[in-house]
Amino acid sequence: MKAAVVFEKGRSPQYADFPEPEISNKNEVLVTVKAASIKNLDKARASGKHYSTENEAHQPAIVGSDGVGYLENGSKVYFFSKKGTVAEKAIANSQMMVPIPEDLDFSVAAALPNAVMGSALALKFKADIKPGSVVLVNGATGITGRIAVQIAKVYGASKIIVTGRNEESLQALLELGADEAVSLQLSDEDFKKQIKEIHKANPVDIIIDYIWGHSVEMILTAFKGDGTFSHKTKLITIGGMSGDTIQLSSQILRATDIQISGSGLGSWTKEESALLFSEIIPEMFQAAIEGKIKIETENVDIKNIEAVWNAELQTGKRLVVRI
Numbered sequence: 317m318k319a320a321v322v323f324e325k326g327r328s329p330q331y332a333d334f335p336e337p338e339i340s341n342k343n344e345v346l347v348t349v350k351a352a353s354i355k356n357l358d359k360a361r362a363s364g365k366h367y368s369t370e371n372e373a374h375q376p377a378i379v380g381s382d383g384v385g386y387l388e389n390g391s392k393v394y395f396f397s398k399k400g401t402v403a404e405k406a407i408a409n410s411q412m413m414v415p416i417p418e419d420l421d422f423s424v425a426a427a428l429p430n431a432v433m434g435s436a437l438a439l440k441f442k443a444d445i446k447p448g449s450v451v452l453v454n455g456a457t458g459i460t461g462r463i464a465v466q467i468a469k470v471y472g473a474s475k476i477i478v479t480g481r482n483e484e485s486l487q488a489l490l491e492l493g494a495d496e497a498v499s500l501q502l503s504d505e506d507f508k509k510q511i512k513e514i515h516k517a518n519p520v521d522i523i524i525d526y527i528w529g530h531s532v533e534m535i536l537t538a539f540k541g542d543g544t545f546s547h548k549t550k551l552i553t554i555g556g557m558s559g560d561t562i563q564l565s566s567q568i569l570r571a572t573d574i575q576i577s578g579s580g581l582g583s584w585t586k587e588e589s590a591l592l593f594s595e596i597i598p599e600m601f602q603a604a605i606e607g608k609i610k611i612e613t614e615n616v617d618i619k620n621i622e623a624v625w626n627a628e629l630q631t632g633k634r635l636v637v638r639i
Contacts, residue, residue, distance in 0.1 A: 319378045319403030320621040320637065322362045328625040329362065329379045329402070331618060337399060337407040345387060347408045351426040352383035352401040353613075354635040359625075378403050379621075380637075384416060384426045392416040394425050394597065402618060402637050411590070414597045419605050423613045427634040428463070431611065432600045433592060435464035435524065438552040438579035439471060440596070441588045443522040447472030452511075452520045453494075454535060455527030455557065457485035459611070459634050462492060464524050466609045467600065469493040475518050479531065485631050492610065500531055507531075511538040519547035529558025536564065541571035548573040554580060 319334040339346060362379050378400025385406070387393055394416055395401075395408035416425045439445045451468045453461055457480035468476050478494040480486050486497040498510045514520070515538065525532055532553070539549060551574060568574070577583075584592075603609045613636045616624050621637060629635055 317404040318618065319400065320380070320618060321376055321378055323376045326363050328622045330622050331620075334376075334378060334403065336405050337403075339407060343410050344407050345410050345413075347383070347385040347387060347393065347395055347406050349383045349385040349401060349403060349406050349639050351385075351422045351615075351636050351638050352380045353427045353430060354380070354402075354625075354637060355430050357381060357430070378406075380406075382426075382429060384422050385639075392418065394429055394601075396593075402621065402639070404639060412593055414593055414601070417601055417605055420601055423615055423636045423638070424604055424611060425601065426636050427459075427611050427613045428600060428604060428609070429597050431460045431463035431634070432467065432597055434460040434526075434554055434579075436467050436596050436600065437584055437588060437592060438524055438554055439464070439468060439522070441584065442552045442577055442579045443524070443550045445471045445473065445522060448474045449521040450475045450477075450518050451522045451524065452477040452479070452514075452535070454479050454523060454525040454531055455500075455555070456480050456489055456494070457482045457631065458526060458557075459632060460554070461524075461526050462489065462632055463609065463611060464526075465489055465492055465494050466603075468524075470600075470603055470608055477514055477520070482631055488632065504534055508534050508538040511535055515539055515547075520549050521547075523549060523551040525551060525553045526555040527558040528553055528556040528560065528562060530562075531558060533562050533564070536568050536572075536574070539572055539574060540565075540568045541573070543571060546571070546573045549575070551576045553578045 317336045320329040321332045322329045380401030382396045383401035384394050394414045396412040399407050451473045453464050456478035476494045477496045478489045479498045481500045612633045614633045615636050618639045
């Protein structure tokens with residue numbers, strides 16, 4: 317069969333022949349793949365730099381961690397796989413599949429779940445979002461941040477604040493459901509002043525963070541209490557695009573009712589992961605059909621995988637390989 321294969325660590329995948337996968341246990345099923353999205357996770361795993369693969373010896377492997385296609389009985393499904401998905405055929409775990417509504421386009425069905433995983437799990441399980449929650453999405457101009465804004469709205473957030481550097485993307489977020497935008501292009505003092513004023517007027521319950529680094533240092537400084545009772549805030553970090561470490565004053569933790577945790581591979585329970593497939597993704601597929609969630613895609617043919625692997629995409633678009 318044809319597939320997108322990484323033959324050497326650090327190299328782009330190539331369109332090549334690869335042995336067709338074989339079912340090895342009763343929980344596995346064969347999927348005829350029609351589309352698969354390419355995420356930062358896939359690129360990091362392919363390069364061997366992701367924490368889930370850094371200790372593995374590299375062997376030629378198919379890229380991709382999830383996809384959409386048809387089962388042998390003709391059912392249309394989204395599936396997750398550790399054995400590669402950007403190929404004509406893939407092996408899926410039957411417990412990690414979701415039926416795709418007939419009205420939902422394959423490209424949208426391929427692109428949406430990873431962004432849902434990177435937002436809904438944090439909002440629902442780590443932050444325990446409730447109707448009426450005030451949510452701040454830090455670094456919201458990326459694909460997953462845009463979905464986080466829309467899912468927070470679906471979950472009933474009463475106010476959503478977003479931060480980011482791209483002014484055009486910040487304005488687009490206001491059209492997707494955000495109520496207020498704060499630019500990371502501001503000076504540090506002006507940024508902290510705006511965040512402090514927003515938090516004072518509408519105390520923030522949840523911070524969903526995609527970039528970590530200096531912006532989080534500024535937000536925590538702006539939230540720092542003064543020794544009186546403070547509002548309880550949960551900060552959930554999902555990414556580290558602006559740096560993997562921060563400086564954190566112990567005074568902030570002592571003077572502020574803030575809880576810091578993360579959301580990512582390894583931090584979810586088996587029960588939470590199961591609910592992703594049984595409840596959350598199906599709910600978001602339906603929300604997409606109803607127009608409550610929108611995601612843009614850049615569709616390419618699998619034959620062109622090597623050329624587009626490192627290409628710059630328009631902000632807010634997910635690369636989807638059609639097969």
